Amino acid sequence: MAYKEMSFPDDSTHFEYLHQIFVKHRNPNTRIEFAGIAIRLSKENNNEDWLFRALLNIGYANKLKGDLDQALEALFKSLKYVDASREYSREASAYNAIASVYRLQGNYRLALQYYQKGIGIYKVHKDTLGQATLLMNSGESYRLNKQLDSSLIAFKLSKTLFSIKEHRTGLAYNHGNIGLVYAEQGQNDLAEENINEAIGILKGLGDTYAISVYDTYMADIYKDKGDYERALEYANRSHKQAVKGGFKEQIRDASLKLSELYNDLREYERAFEFQSQYIVYRDSINNEETIRKMADLRTEYEVSQKQAEVDLLSVQKRNQQIIGVGLTIVTILVGVLAFMFYKNSKQRQHTNYILSEQKEEIETQRDQLDELNQSKDKFFSIISHDLRGPVHAFKGMSRLIKMYIDQNCIDELVELNEHFDHSVDQLSTLLDDLLDWAVSQQGKVPYSPGMVNLHDLSKDIMGLFNNMAQAKKISLTTHIPEDIQLWVDSNSLRTILRNLVNNALKFTGEGGFVTLSAEKDDGMAAVHVADTGRGIPQEELKGLFKLAGHKRSWGTEGEKGLGLGLQLVYSFSEMNGGSITVDSEEGVGTTFTIHMPLFKGVLTSEVVGS
Template sequence: MKNKPARVILILFLILFSVSLFSQDENYNTQVIKLLEEAESLSAKELSKRDSILKEASIIAEKHCSDSLITSINLKIAKNFKKMSMNDSTVVYYNKALQSLPEDHSQYFLKSEIYQSWSDLKNYLGDPDSTNYYLDLSLMNARISQDSTLIIGILSDMARFYSNNNRNKEAITLLQQVMDYNARHGKTDRIKHLLNQLGVCYFRINAAEAARETFFKGLSIPSDDEGVMNMHYYNNLGQLYSVHFNMQDSAIYFYHKSAEIALRNNNTYSWLVSMLNLGNCYEALEQYKKAEEIYLQVLRSQHISNYFIVKTAVTINLGIIYYHMNQYDQALFYIDEGLMMAREAKYLDFEINALKYKAFLSGYYNDQKGLEDNSELLYKLVDSAYKMNHSTEISELKVQYETEKAEQENESLKNENELNAEIIKRQKSALIQLILSLVVLVPLSVFLFLTIKKQHRIESQLKKAIADLDHQKSLTELRNRELKKANQTKDRLFSVIAHDLKSPFSTITSYLEILDDETFEFSEEQFKALVGELRLNVLNTSQLLENLLEWSLAQRNGISNNPENINLFDETQRVAKTLLPKIEEKQLTVEYLIDKNLTVLCDPQLYRNALLNLFNNAVKFTPREGSISIQAAKSKDFVRVCIMDNGVGIEEEVLPDLFKIDSNYHTNGTENEKGTGLGLAMCKEYVEVMGGKITVESTPGEGSVFCFTIPANSK
């Protein structure tokens, strides 16, 4: 019992010591992260300083931090060496990053990043086989990590690599996958960039129409970069129209747009390239004065010396247009200047072009020896153009940075020794500070943790309540809209009943009163006319009641569709028989252009109802001795039935609302036949229930064409 307080104190001391060590590790992690942030904030001109900071972070991490953090630091150091073109040191740190991988699932993500960076290095060194190999490794590990963002990033790199190595069809396939992913995640800015790459790939495989469609699609997407992306689109469209379509005027417009955006954004290189291409278009159009003006404007730019390739191209092009303008002395001056620049920079294509025109000029000056020498040199250059590779470039890179690599490694060793001494000193003071501060920090941290947790719980409940209210509000608004629409339909129905049903009954009542009037004497002709009018009103009222009942039934229970195979000609004749008295009365000519063996798959009653309404309207609105035509034609899976007349026609502004139940359009027939206002709305419902569509074309004074589609018989 006497030793109990001592044991309690010992346990408390061990707990505090363990916590202090944990906190100290956390302190090292924080220190490393701050160093990484400081390194990332440095500009591209401060690569050496960035290297020192990253080395310091690496030393701390290797002694005190997790494997994943060590791997990340080694990867950053490798990337920094790559920016400094210290390729051997880059490889060393890529290997260090691989060796420090953690033994958990996160290793696949990190390994994928390392191989992706390694592929960048191999691509920079001009080794396409190794680039492809490391990209495949990177993609394999990314898929194991199941990180979709990483996978899409690697697919984007692969697409760019395929495009740059003339594997454009493979690049197109990958770009379409990447665009689908970005479309699903609403990344429109990224899609705009990808569409430009896709258009370039189509351009390279001579799919000009696909390239044009892709470029214009990309242009239609808004961006937040002050039009900089559009600058590239316009420049690519200029090349497309100039090279593939040979439409130089259109190309000039696009190059002008690209140059304007480049000038507005102080993008000197893009402005120079757009102006160079603009001059090329005028040269192709043989507008040499215009081309000369633009080329001279480019040469006089204060920044042209920074872009030697553009300066070389413009100088040679000036010589060429002066040759075409018969200004041979100036042509020779610029061709010689451009040839010297091309040789200095080893621009083989430019040198070939310049030599060709130098040979032409030798012929003009009757310099036979110059002509022979230039021609022989030209043939040699053309032959060697097919045999060049990247081996010389790679060797030069290795020699160039061998000395710098040794100096950097010596400096790194010196920095490492100094940092080790500083770290030991910091560790001693940090331990004392942590033990003293833990007594206050631990209770305070627990209190803060509980407070924040409670606050998060309250916020979560509040968000859920707000979401429920928003959902209820949306449902209420939807129901209100549906109710409003139902009320409008109901009002329209009551209006039809109040007007169209009341009016014929009033007319019938008036006729019956006349017949009942004993004082009025009728001739036989007057009696027949009165009975005829009475019969017509009864028929119209009957049709109105039938349409109202059908519409009411459809609104309550819906219209049932029972499709079966029917002969279209027979069903059409069946409908025609019901309208035969009206047709004969008005002496109309009806033509049936329907194959007698044509069968369709539809509900026969719905077909007859739809055709009856349309046929009846054609009879009603066609004047005496007019003509009506009913045609049917099969197209793939549907049959299109059309009813055409040469009647009164319908005004264009009425057509969009003609099939709506709430349409206010009413007109009588050519012999004052009444309409119900519901027939066309019902037609539309019949046709849509059968799975078809209904359309109308009409010209006032010339007639109307109503067409609807129904499913064809699959057999």
């Protein structure tokens, strides 16, 4: 049955039938014909959503034909119906189409500008496929503008997003476009591998336009290899497919490639024939009149946008004036009501009750402040005492060194050196913890989150404590999967693990076990530091992470601590958006567990010919 003879139950069914044709048909003239019928139907029904979809596809079809001024005219018209559709994807699709026309014209600055507008919309709405498509289109603009590094970054990011969604068409174009970049970089093997993979997928999808584009680049690759027979095979196939599909842009490019190949082979008559064809199609796409019309269309659109903004501001100003008058009246009424309530005795009683509650709150805050000041004073008292001990020890050892030197007692000096090292380590650890704690309390800890591989970082941390563990004959092990990636500040995480592992070794006796392990837990990583040490009394667990009371403790070999390390662990865990818990039993051991956020890569691109 011919189209004109067909009947439809309603106009909506009729439009959807037309839509399937002008979206899926490979011939641009056929797409324009059926989209024109859809526009007439849309106007008869006063349906602006239908108008948008039909105009958008007319723009795409004219771009495929190389009629860029007509393409832009249709696309800028489609933007007038974006607000009516109330779908964010409509506006982003229009920006993508406009950018693709500017890209074809060679105006890469404007192309990238409109691609970024579309990407911004998709990011706001967390549309992964939309971001992937426009990122890929941006990469193609970078490639055509010879910004190859930027192009490769955009393509690889787009490929990751398409892989997440298992989108075959997008992956095909990504493989092909990455191959184009490698070809321009002279990496022909990588280029051929990617382009062949793209062509294999596209053949199954019936996308002849993209295959035509990639065939041109395959011709380049074989030309570089000196295999002109294969190069001509690809170039002729590209030209044939472009002519069959009516793709002016690709007829132009394939003609130029055939002209170059025949010229190299000294078949000058064939070279001249294709060179002439290239010039005809190049000029039909990029003549001055077309460029002028495109500029006029863009100016007309931007002026209309500015006028719409002015109209909107006028409406807002009028609304603000109305709101201002309304607020004045409301303010007067509130004032009258407030005066009446003021005279009401119940309101006075309620006010007194509020004041009483505020007084109690202030007194509570004052008590808390006094407690904090007492903790601070006690803290400084402890610090001064612990600093004085190593300093006095240094003074005594200095005298002993002088005496041993005078008496030439070398053996005693060796033994004294071990005591000296121990005191230095003790003082250094104390000062490091004190400095880290002080900075964290002032809120000046540098916080620079990034992706951190927990497995690699844990190897570094455990390497610091191998000697200490061997000295105490403690088995120190790790069980960290290699695929756990965190989004944290690396330096503060090192401080957390260093303090927890150090404490575990300090309070575990000879022959014990200390284990660092981790697993994923509902969007977070649960990191455990477990030991078989003496354990923590239940009455101490409640205030373990607070700097209050008497926190001095000794390890199994007399190692001394102030509790600063656990303060740092608690502060830095919260700073990284995590948390810490502890489970302990006296005589059995202790397990500290910190929860840290996992790294979640969020990535968002024009398929060739979009």
